[in-house]
Amino acid sequence: MESLRSYLKSLEPSDQAAYAKRCGTTIGYLRKALSTKPNLDGALVRLLWDHSHGKVSRHELRSDIWTRIEDDVWPEQTFPQEQAA
Numbered sequence: 001m002e003s004l005r006s007y008l009k010s011l012e013p014s015d016q017a018a019y020a021k022r023c024g025t026t027i028g029y030l031r032k033a034l035s036t037k038p039n040l041d042g043a044l045v046r047l048l049w050d051h052s053h054g055k056v057s058r059h060e061l062r063s064d065i066w067t068r069i070e071d072d073v074w075p076e077q078t079f080p081q082e083q084a085a
Contacts, residue, residue, distance in 0.1 A: 007052050
């Protein structure tokens with residue numbers, strides 16, 4: 001959960017709330033999750049990753065299911081230099 005904590009700390013309070021809303025949740029829920037460390041829903045984890053532009057780690061938030069997730073569900077980010085190879 002450290003990547004989520006760090007990402008939220010990098011945002012202003014209003015931006016934290018907007019980020020949470022874009023992810024379909026609230027900043028209150030995300031703060032509670034940081035303290036209770038529940039297994040977040042995979043769809044929420046995907047949104048947290050996506051809307052942070054990869055700064056929030058999907059693997060860190062759901063390492064328990066990471067190896068069972070297909071690439072078409074959670075595709076890895078492909079960088080331009082990798083596409084050219």
